[in-house]
Amino acid sequence: MVAPDAESNMIIQAYKHNGTLHRVWKSTTILKRTETTVIGANDKTLVTESDGRTWITREPAICYFHAQQWFNVIGMLRNDGIYFYCNISSPFLMEENVLKYIDYDLDLKIYPDMTFSLLDEDEYEQHKKWMHYPKKLDKILYGQIEQLKSWVRQRKGPFAPGFIDHWYERFLTYRW
Template identity: 35%
Template sequence: MENLKKGDFVLVHAYKHNGSVYRSWERSIVFENNSDNLILINEEVVVTELNGRKWKTNEPAIWFFSKKDWYNVICMFKEWGINYYCNMASPYIIEDKTIKYVDYDLDIKVFNDNSFRILDLKDFNRNRINFSYSQEIINRIWSEIETLKEKIRQKEGCFNHDLVKSHWKEFVEQIKPKIVKLETETETEIGE
């Protein structure tokens, strides 16, 4: 596994169970790589869909990839607060500065008040048949959903607004200025 460090740029590729690329994110920034999580920052990141459509993220976000659990969580800074999008997914791997994981369809959307909704059950039911998910994978996904629901209720880990805000503050004050400075210096060198 590659040793990613704070400030590195990475790609993120989400696959479906059949091995096809489902979605990709360009230029996510490594915020932290510790024993529990790989944490990325997304700010105006270009996202490419399976059909080739491209769009840019609207709001800044912090993306938590657990090193042992079957999910990842995007914490999005909205005008009215922080919303969370939990992707049920395999643990990730890293190859050539690209984070790769298998998306298992089900998602949990968590609102600023910590209420939540499970999404994409039809997609999960269709794909578990079409892609022949094993009973072990199905059981693991539902078990992880129960774990996530409890973490959401307890405002634990990445569902703690204060933790997410402090990560964002550290990024803005310490990491982002270094990236902007480095990019400015690189542009100046190219222009000379």
């Protein structure tokens, strides 16, 4: 898997377990790429939902994707601090300039004080029944939630002090 070069743009596509397209972010600037990670940024980017509705993101965001982790992390820069929205998902894959992953409904929202809430468990339970998630997948996803919480507590990866600010500053240099 090879991601496009830094400073180029990529499209992000989230799918559901049954293969249906869930959500598309039209343009995200790649800030760094390796064989296992992609760090991107966007601001006021167009997002299209599966039902055709569209909306524009409200604030700058730094996106962290890892090819060996079952989650991705969005750090949103708001006036009152950095909020993180973590999608419990399949590891990503790249096809040309499109980053793809499967969204498994569960989300971890992290507040500027680094407290967190697990979201959408009811949606996950509905989709688990409807799309017949295997028991092994359930174990993987809940295990990844615990790993993600551990990263938050340890201030590891995208939760490290200065991580989001560093990549946002880099993003600002690419925009001009």
